[in-house]
C-alpha cells in the first residue's frame with residue numbers, strides 16, 4: 105500500500121510503499137477514505153510542537169474509512185462498512201495511559217501502545233483497534249471528506265457531555281473563534297442550548313458565527329480589559345451563565361481566561377479544554393461558596409461517537425458548515441502547508457487516498 109511517511113522531524117513526508125497491514129485479535133484494517141490534516145500538523149512534523157512520536161511513522165490521527173478485513177473477535181463489523189476511526193486509544197490496563205494513533209503518546213508508560221499503533225491514517229490502509237471503529241452508515245464516497253468534520257465536532261462535544269449541558273441553558277464558549285470553539289457553538293446549539301455567548305478577539309469571525317447560527321448566539325469581542333470584558337459578557341448573557349466551555353490556546357492572556365471563567369453562575373460548571381499553561385488565579389472562597397464545578401476535559405468518551413453520528417443523521421448538525429479542501433495522498437506535503445495557511449474555524453483540510461489530484465470544495 106501507499107503511505108505518507110515521516111522519517112525524521114523537519115523532513116517532508118515521503119510517499120512510500122509499505123506492507124499492507126494485517127488485522128489481529130482486537131483490530132481491524134480499514135481502507136482510508138479521508139483523513140483530516142490539522143492546522144498544526146506542520147508544527148508536529150517539524151518537531152517544534154514537541155509531540156512525542158517515534159519515527160519513522162505514518163502519521164494521521166483517525167478519519168473515515170471502509171472496513172477491509174476484521175480480526176477473529178469482531179462480531180458485527182464487516183468488509184465494506186463505512187466507519188469513523190477514532191484516534192484516542194486507551195490502555196486496557198490503565199485509563200491514564202492514552203495515545204493518539206498516528207500522532208503522539210502522552211506518558212512513558214503508553215510507549216508500548218504507541219509502538220503497536222504508531223502508524224495512522226495518511227495511508228491507503230490502516231490497522232485500528234476494533235473498539236475504535238464506529239459504523240456511520242452508508243454515505244456517498246464523495247462525502248467522505250466532509251464526514252471528517254466529526255473529529256472537529258467530537259472534541260467540544262466531549263466537554264459539553266462532561267458538563268451535562270441541558271436544553272435551554274446558557275453556555276459561554278471562550279475561544280469561540282477557533283476551530284474547536286466554533287465547533288462547540290454548533291454542537292451546543294444542536295444539544296438545545298438556549299443561548300450561547302461566543303467570545304474571542306476576532307470580530308469578523310464572531311459576526312460570522314452569529315450570522316450563521318442565528319439569534320441564540322451572542323458574540324462578545326474581547327478587549328483585554330478584564331473589567332470591561334466581564335461587563336460585556338454579562339450584558340450578552342442577560343442572565344445566569346450555566347456553563348463555560350474554554351478553548352483558549354496557550355498564548356491567551358490570563359485576563360481573558362479569567363473574564364470568561366468568572367462569568368459562571370452560582371452552582372455552574374466550567375470545562376477547561378484549551379491549551380493554557382499558566383496557573384489560574386481563582387479565589388478558593390469564590391469556588392467554594394459559589395459551589396462551582398471546575399473540570400478539565402480531554403477528548404471525549406467512546407459513546408460520544410455514535411451519538412454525534414445520530415445528530416448528523418438527524419439533521420441537527422450540518423457537515424456543510426465546513427469549507428473543505430481535499431488532497432490526494434501524493435500531495436500530502438501540499439495538504440500540510442495548506443492546512444497551516446488555512447487554519448480558520450470552518451476550514452477542513454483532508455487527505456483522500458482514493459483521489460489522484462487535489463479537489464477544493466465549498
Ligand SMILES: NC(=O)c1ccc[n+]([C@@H]2O[C@H](COP(=O)([O-])OP(=O)(O)OC[C@H]3O[C@@H](n4cnc5c(N)ncnc54)[C@H](OP(=O)(O)O)[C@@H]3O)[C@@H](O)[C@H]2O)c1
Pocket residue numbers: 259279280281282283284285304305306307309351352353354355356357360376377378379380401402403404447448449
Ligand atoms: N482538551 C482537548 O481534548 C483538546 C483537543 C484538541 C485541542 N485542544 C486545545 O484547544 C485549543 C484550541 O485549539 P484550536 O484548534 O481550536 O485552535 P485555533 O483554531 O488555532 O484557535 C485558537 C483561537 O485562539 C485565539 N487566540 C489565538 N491567539 C490568542 C491570544 N494570544 N490570546 C487570546 N486568544 C488567542 C484565536 O481567536 P482570536 O483571534 O479571536 O482571539 C483562535 O481563534 C488548543 O490550545 C488545543 O491544544 C484541546
